[in-house]
Amino acid sequence: MTYDADVVVAGGGPVGLMLACELALSEVPVVVLERLTEVDTTIKAGAINTPSAEAFYRRGLLPELVEVQRTVLGRFSSFLSQRQAAGASVVRQPPKFAGHFAGIMLRGDLLDEADPDFEAAGPAADVGLVPQEPLERLLAARAAELGVEVRRGVTLTGFDADEDGVRVHTSQGTLRTGWLVGCDGGRSTVRRLAGFPFPGTAPGITGRQALVEMTGTEALGTGWNWTEHGTYAHGPVPGRFLTVEFDGPPADREAPVTAQELEASLRRVSGVDEVRVHKVISATRFTDNARQVPDYRAGRVLLAGDAAHVHSPFGGQGLNLGIGDAMNLGWKLAATVRGRAPEGLLDTYTAERHPIGAWVLDWTRAQVALMRPESHAGALRRIVAELTGTVTATTFFAKKISGVWQRYDLPGDHPLTGRSAPDLELSDGSRLGDHLRDGQALLLDLADDAELRKCAAGYGGRVRLLTTGCPQRPELAGLLVRPDGCTAWAADVPGAPASTVDAGGTASAPNGPDGPDGPDGLAAALRRWFGSPADPTG
Known part of the structure; x- marks a missing residue:
């Protein structure tokens, strides 16, 4: 085709x-x-x-x-x-x-x-x-x-x-x-x-969020409020409010959200009968449908x-x-x-x-x-x-x-593996984020490691290699960062103290050359995410 x-x-x-x-x-x-x-x-x-x-x-x-x-x-x-x-x-x-x-x-x-x-x-x-x-x-x-x-x-x-x-x-x-x-x-x-x-799970609530012109709001609470008829939020910008009622989903999700509907909902939930909604700038309904x-x-x-x-x-x-x-x-x-x-x-x-x-x-x-x-x-x-x-x-x-807790389950024992790559300050004055703008993968050689560079030799055009230092994290030997910013592989300098601990308090594992955080682990990560290396003689 x-x-x-x-x-x-x-x-x-x-x-x-x-x-x-x-x-x-x-x-x-x-x-x-x-x-x-x-x-x-x-x-x-x-x-x-x-x-x-x-x-x-x-x-x-x-x-x-x-x-x-x-x-x-x-x-x-x-x-x-x-x-x-x-x-x-x-x-x-x-x-x-x-x-x-x-x-x-x-x-x-x-x-x-x-x-x-x-x-x-x-x-x-x-x-x-x-x-x-x-x-x-x-x-x-x-x-x-x-x-x-x-x-x-x-x-x-x-x-x-x-x-x-x-x-x-x-x-x-x-x-x-x-x-x-x-x-x-x-x-x-x-x-x-x-x-x-x-x-x-099916929906059980009707929520309404709106930006309106309204009066009679003096008795409304700011922020989130709970009442016997539901929940409402007022602010944090002029004219914005949200109501949640727990009497089932809306009869018609597609019908226009009118000033009358919004005013009635806000009055029911808040108990403030003085509220008047004069003009709808923007409004939407939502439910708790979860699929x-x-x-x-x-x-x-x-x-x-x-x-x-x-x-x-x-x-x-x-x-x-x-x-x-x-x-x-x-x-x-x-x-x-x-x-x-x-x-x-x-x-x-x-x-x-x-x-x-x-x-x-x-x-x-x-x-x-x-x-x-x-x-x-x-x-x-x-x-x-x-x-x-x-x-x-x-x-x-x-x-x-x-969202800082998010982590993908990737091979490797290093606490950074599977997590969003830290925005390291590098010795040339740049930050890691500065080197990811083109959407290409990045291999950071932070310990001037010839073995690491050898692993990357067959990935030109797929993985960019950057040899530099990181005074902020001297224990780090290298990072392989996927195009989405996820750390696909990380290693510490042999003999260095564990670089960090993860959310569960688990320290880095030692970096054996045959382990997931050594050169063999880097070679495996490169193959897993970017395919086989090119033949340097071809």
């Missing part, structure tokens, strides 16, 4: 655009199909987590994110000023924000910032308050810079897939492609037409983001889970398209991402259970709130919410 594009991505939201950018970095021709003619302005995710911030940082997007965050923080200050000027009953500057669990706010002043899991992200650790709409605009601009073809106003209507490729049928004709990736949301057309199973496909791939069709997993938005995990999918899949699919992938590489996409998706589903289910307006949930909520008044519990929850 002759292809119009090697990959077609259905869905031009943040996940689809991120995936397209990753493919374009590897010079894979990609077309993105998006049914909307403009960037979606519906109020959605309000923040990104640490793995997402690291991904954008490693692709050179951190300055733009910093500017977005500065704007958001200005809106937070404006909200508090407006509340104070309006004579609201309770106006207080919140402590440093560290996230929330089921609406229970985590105090940043109780966070153990010396925890080693928080030290690895470098400048990316300072960026988080980035809403979905400006992020999508940023990614659309980057996709255009990379030459990605984004076709807006185009609807995918069907496809025919076989072992040679996929014919994608759209409202504007048919495209022939090698691979189709569904990034088309929770009600994914690609998932439905491909016949992916979608097991999980996940067992395998993210069916032949030449793959899923990423909400197309592969859906859940309630509590804890802000959805957008971030999708960005992680895109980063994991992008380089693997690109290697497959270009004929460089070792056997089974594409299958590791599901193997690595499915467990993290399953954790997110349970994380959101637990929060819904804790938020219910009944006595048993209330008692448990009070106990959890008491726990979060401690440094240990706040740090635990913050690590989970931020």
